[in-house]
Structures are given as C-alpha cells and as structure tokens.
Amino acid sequence: DPLERLCVHESVDEKVPIESFAAALDDLPVPVEIVGDDAGLDETDAVASYRPRDGFIDAGWVHCIRAGYDEFDTEAYEDAGTPLTNSTGIHDTTVGELVVGYMVMFARRLHVYRDKQTRRQWYDPPYDRPFTVDTESVCVVGLGTIGRGVATRASALGMDVVGVRRSDASVEGVSAIYPPDELNEAIGDARFVVLAVPDTPETEGMISTAEFQHMRSDAYLINVARGPVVDEDALISALDDGVIAGAGLDVFRTEPLPESSPLWDFEEVIVSPHQGSTTNCYHRDLAELAEEIFRQYQSGEPLRNRVA
Ligand code: NDP
Ligand code: 7N6
Numbered sequence: 273d274p275l276e277r278l279c280v281h282e283s284v285d286e287k288v289p290i291e292s293f294a295a296a297l298d299d300l301p302v303p304v305e306i307v308g309d310d311a312g313l314d315e316t317d318a319v320a321s322y323r324p325r326d327g328f329i330d331a332g333w334v335h336c337i338r339a340g341y342d343e344f345d346t347e348a349y350e351d352a353g354t355p356l357t358n359s360t361g362i363h364d365t366t367v368g369e370l371v372v373g374y375m376v377m378f379a380r381r382l383h384v385y386r387d388k389q390t391r392r393q394w395y396d397p398p399y400d401r402p403f404t405v406d407t408e409s410v411c412v413v414g415l416g417t418i419g420r421g422v423a424t425r426a427s428a429l430g431m432d433v434v435g436v437r438r439s440d441a442s443v444e445g446v447s448a449i450y451p452p453d454e455l456n457e458a459i460g461d462a463r464f465v466v467l468a469v470p471d472t473p474e475t476e477g478m479i480s481t482a483e484f485q486h487m488r489s490d491a492y493l494i495n496v497a498r499g500p501v502v503d504e505d506a507l508i509s510a511l512d513d514g515v516i517a518g519a520g521l522d523v524f525r526t527e528p529l530p531e532s533s534p535l536w537d538f539e540e541v542i543v544s545p546h547q548g549s550t551t552n553c554y555h556r557d558l559a560e561l562a563e564e565i566f567r568q569y570q571s572g573e574p575l576r577n578r579v580a
Pocket of ligand 1: 339340341359360361362363367413414415416417418419436437438440441452468469470471472474475496497498522523545546548549550
C-alpha cells in the first residue's frame with residue numbers, strides 16, 4: 273500500500289526542534305503530522321521517531337532518526353514485516369569534526385587553559401605535555417560513516433590512521449585494517465583510540481581492563497559510539513591509575529551522566545553531553561534522508577538504511 277501520511281513522533285523534539293523537522297519535510301506529497309503515543313497507525317502511515325514505541329509496528333514503514341537504533345527491537349519488526357530504517361550516512365562531518373576537536377584540544381592543551389581561565393590563571397604547562405597531532409597515530413574502531421569521517425580528517429592533519437572492522441575492504445586514509453580479534457594489536461601503538469562502532473552484543477564492553485593495558489600510557493580514548501561499548505568502571509580505574517592519559521567522551525553508560533560520576537572530575541577527561549551530531553542544520557539533514565527513503569518506499573525501491 274502506498275503511504276498516505278508521515279507521522280513525526282513527539283520524541284523527535286528531544287533532539288531537533290520538531291516543527292522545523294516537520295517543515296523540512298513539506299515537499300512530500302502527503303500530510304506530515306506531529307503525533308504522540310496515542311496515534312492510531314496503519315500500513316498507510318509512515319513514522320519518523322527518536323524513541324521506539326510498541327504501536328509503531330502497525331505502520332507501513334518506521335524510520336529511526338538515530339544512526340544507533342539499539343533501542344529498537346529489530347526482531348519484532350522482522351516478525352511483523354514492518355520495514356525499519358535508521359539514520360546512518362549523515363554524521364561524517366559533524367561527529368568527525370567533534371573527534372578532531374577532542375584530539376587537537378588534548379594535544380594543544382586547550383581544555384586545561386579553559387579550566388585555568390575560569391579562575392583567571394595565566395598558566396605554563398609542564399614543558400613535555402603539549403604536542404601536535406600531525407606526527408601522531410589514531411586507531412579508528414568502526415569504519416562506517418563516522419569512522420571514515422574521522423579517518424579522512426585525521427589523515428588530512430598528517431596523522432597515521434589505522435582501523436578496525438569486520439570486513440577487510442580498504443578505506444581511504446587508513447593505512448592498515450585489523451579484524452576485531454586483533455583489536456589489541458590495532459590499538460597498541462595509537463596515541464588516540466576512537467570508538468565508532470554500533471552498540472551490539474559483540475561490541476558491548478569491547479574496551480575494558482585488558483584493552484586499556486594494551487593501550488599506550490600516553491593514549492587518549494575517544495568514545496563517540498555508545499556508552500556500553502566501554503566498561504566505564506574499567507575506564508575510571510585506568511584513568512585513576514594512569515594506565516591511559518585521558519578520554520574524550522560524548523556517550524555514557526547512563527545518560528545524562530549522573531552528577532556523582534567520577535568522570536566529571538578528571539582534568540584529562542572532556543565530557544560532551546551526547547552532542548556529537550548536533551548542529552543548527554541537523555533537522556534538515558535528518559529530513560533529507562527521511563524524504564529520500566520515503567520516495568523509495570513509494571516507488572517500491574529497496575530502502576536505504578534498512579535495518580529490519
Ligand atoms: P555505520 O553503520 O556506518 O558504521 C559502523 C561501523 O562499525 C561499520 O564500519 C562496521 O563495519 C563496524 N563494526 C560493526 N561491528 C563491529 C565490530 N564488532 N567490530 C569492529 N567494527 C564493527 O554507523 P555510523 O558510523 O553512522 O555510526 C556508528 C555508531 O555511532 C552508531 O551505531 C551510533 O551508536 C553512534 N553514533 C553516535 C553519534 C553521536 O552523536 N555521538 C551520532 C551518530 C551515531 P563492519 O560491518 O565491516 O564490521
Ligand atoms: C540524535 C541521535 C545517533 O545514533 O546518537 C546519535 O544518531 C544521535 C538524533
């Protein structure tokens with residue numbers, strides 16, 4: 273059945289201004305309606321949502337506005353035959369630039385100067401602390417949209433880039449690709465280890481005590497993937513004990529990061545509150561992708577980013 277309506281679930285407003293997102297979809301030849309949990313849906317409805325809801329399964333097509341669709345029950349969608357799509361493919365620049373920002377901040381010590389600035393302190397760092405990223409190495413774990421966005425930018429900065437993924441297809445700017453079972457070897461020489469994998473049973477806790485021990489003691493972990501990919505207690509211990517130098521974290525086991533978390537207190541930890549993808553154009557980027565998939569559905573083509 274062709275779609276007759278696109279429902280934008282109210283949870284979209286948690287991430288982008290929902291009216292702007294809906295307005296960016298107004299080229300579509302069907303009405304776009306903002307709906308709550310009580311929306312009655314059938315197979316002529318499409319749904320775009322940030323959060324999952326059981327009732328979505330009755331729609332003709334459900335689109336998750338996140339790249340990470342780990343909160344959605346893909347098996348239920350498969351059993352019901354309702355296509356589910358996600359929003360991978362649009363975060364190479366946004367998250368790529370965030371990761372560059374982290375690396376350059378740590379190298380050029382900007383986070384320390386900003387901390388001192390809040391106390392009006394003119395400050396000379398220990399001579400051996402500042403460095404430049406251009407001669408350093410980065411290991412990018414997960415070489416999809418985000419991983420490649422990081423790799424091309426790091427390579428343009430002069431860094432040596434290696435990566436980890438299951439398939440061995442070569443990636444521009446990446447000098448060596450390791451399979452997941454050689455993770456320890458891949459991260460062993462890196463000054464920065466960047467996590468850009470989805471949260472799956474295989475990636476949960478993939479960075480824990482043993483991996484921190486394989487990292488250099490002057491290495492920084494950067495997690496822009498999902499909190500559960502890192503064993504957070506092991507990370508806190510590794511930071512406390514100087515096993516690694518620091519961490520740039522956009523994602524956490526519990527979000528918002530609880531006020532009681534020790535991660536707030538480390539000078540060498542930079543916390544960004546899951547804002548890696550956020551820009552003033554995010555509603556438009558998300559809407560363009562949803563519109564493309566909507567048109568594919570209407571013309572019976574395979575759906576881009578179909579995950580169930
Ligand atoms: P992609 O699907 O494009 O890339 C995921 C990559 O991970 C692929 O290269 C895949 O390659 C690799 N991968 C999957 N499983 C493993 C594994 N077990 N070991 C090593 N590599 C693996 O996703 P995106 O790049 O768009 O996004 C990645 C994740 O980042 C999302 O799932 C989401 O959780 C998170 N995210 C966070 C954002 C933020 O705001 N911080 C914004 C957007 C996404 P292969 O199949 O070859 O293994
Ligand atoms: C904002 C979600 C993702 O998975 O976590 C990110 O895409 C950002 C819509």
